[in-house]
Amino acid sequence: YPLFLLAAGYLVITSKRFLVTEKKKELVEASAIETNKMLGLSFQGQGMLDMAFDKFRKCPIDDQMKELLYNLALDFERKRQFNKAVAVYEHIITVDPSYKGISDRVKQLKAASDGAVFGVGVKKGPADGTVMIEGAAATAPTLGRYEIVKELGRGAMGTVYLGKDPKINRMVAIKTVRFDDDVDETTMKAVKERFFREAESAGSLNHPNIIKIYDAGEDNEVSYIAMELLDGEDLKKYTEKDKLLPLPTVLDYAVKAADALDYAHQQGIVHRDIKPANIMLLKDRTLRITDFGIARITASSKTQTGTVMGTPSYMSPEQLAGKKVDGRSDLFSLGVVLYELLTGEKPFSGESIAELLYKIANEKHPDPKTKVPALPDSVVKVIDKLLEKNPDQRYQRGAEVASDLMECLRSISSAG
Structure with a gap:
């Protein structure tokens, strides 16, 4: 009987220890799961999506985790990392293939990922250029922290999108910048460093007649600049002979530009690409010079000596020659713009680019009074x-022009 009591007591103590150990183990596991969730959410909030997925995968896939994983997949989509979004969706599918229609979404994303360069492999609305993935759970792509709403236009230097900064609910214009692909990795690294320096310099400008640059960055090898969204039109249409503005108005705009x-x-x-298309007239008749530094930023991926960047008709002789330029080159370009706004004709033209460049470099412009x-x-x-060939004989500062x-x-006002 004493032996029986001893054995029974031993079993009770052993069982109690086992239950306590198992309880502690469950608590530790629950704590670890909660820790992984919190770490995953923290990483996701900082944009470290891969690390977030690594933590989420260590958690059992209950209803709460399905929602967390689903939101993570959407974040991957916004970054246009479609293959990674698919991996997250497939992780959910292992326990719930019908969850929020993700099986169909995986098929769409796999098709999109075949050509997932920015703006490729996604649906583009025919009317407004909106960039979206098809499907009920469609979500706007992003560049950095900016949500892309739609495409506004394309040019030789890149594409402009309407974007939204969700942090402060501000609409912005986002210009992606194309670099020359024909450079090695070391050169490209230097080019992009110069890009950010130029964008930072342009972003430091604070003038009522210069567009504001908010931010510059790179997202999945897409370099971009986020800037003020302007509501207006450029001066290009006012260079047409039947749409010329009154003389005082043109001079007033030229004063502001100078x-x-x-x-x-x-x-x-230095701007390097002053032309009517880069001078915006807002609806309140305020003037804004746009694309400051863009020509230089794009030129960064090309050799500086002997390289012509900009629009030939508006370029100075020294710029055409590939020489180092300063502010006086912009003043020559402003002279071309002023001539065109007043006469409806460019001061230099030619049957070919070669003839045009020769005239800019060597021939005097026609008298605008003709x-x-x-x-x-x-x-x-x-x-x-303004149109002097030699920059030393030109205006030396915009303030002098103004x-x-x-x-x-x-004089015009007093004469009138």
């Missing part, structure tokens, strides 16, 4: 000085 250029030049920043006889001599004098144009405006 003042903005002077400000930028004093900060050591196009518009009523043009005041004081205005012609400003144009002539001052002379203001004097022209005063």
Whole structure:
């Protein structure tokens, strides 16, 4: 009987220890699961999606975890990492193939991932250029922290999108920048470093007549610049002969542009691509110069000597020659714009690019009074000085241009 009691006591103690150990083990496991969830959410919040998935995979797939995994997959989609989104969806499918229609979504994403360069392999709305993945759970792609709403336009230097900064609920214009692919890895690294330096410099400009640059970054090898979204039109249409603006209006816009250029030049920043298409007129008639630094940023992936970047008709002789340029080159370009806004014709033209470039470098521009006889001599004098071939004989600062144009405006006003 004593032996029986001893054995029974031993069994009770052993069982109790086992149950306590198992309870502790369950608590440890539950704690580990909760820790992995919290770490996963933390990583996801910081944009470290791969690390988030690594933590989530260590958790049992209950209803809460399905939702967490589903949201993580959507984040991968926004980053256009479709293969990784598929991996997350397939992890959910192991326990619930019908969850939120993800089986069909996996098929769509696998098709999209075959050509998943930004804007490729996704549905593009025919009317507004909206970029979306098809499906009920469709989600807008992102660049960095910006949600892409739709495409606004394309150019030789990249694509412009309408974007949204969800942190402050601000709509922005996002321009992706194309680099020359024909460079080695070391050169490309240097190019992108220069890109961010140039974008940072342009972003430091704070002038009422210069577009504001908010941010620059790279997302999945897509470099981009986020900038102020403008509501208006450029000056290009006002270079047509039947749509020319009144002389005082043109001079007023030229004063503002010259003042903005002077400000930028004093900060050591040259535009390099001043033309009507890069001067915006907002609905409240405010003027904005756009694309500051874009020509230089794009030129960064090309050799600097002997490389022509910009729009030939508006380029200075020294820029055409591939020489190092300063603010006076922008003033030559402004002279071309002013000539065109007043006459409806460019000061230099040719049957071919070669002829055009020769005329810019060697021939004097036609007298604008032959196009518009009523043009005041004081205005012609400003144009002539802006279009001097030798930068040393040109205006040296935009402030000088603005001052002379203001004097022209005063003369016109007093004469009227």
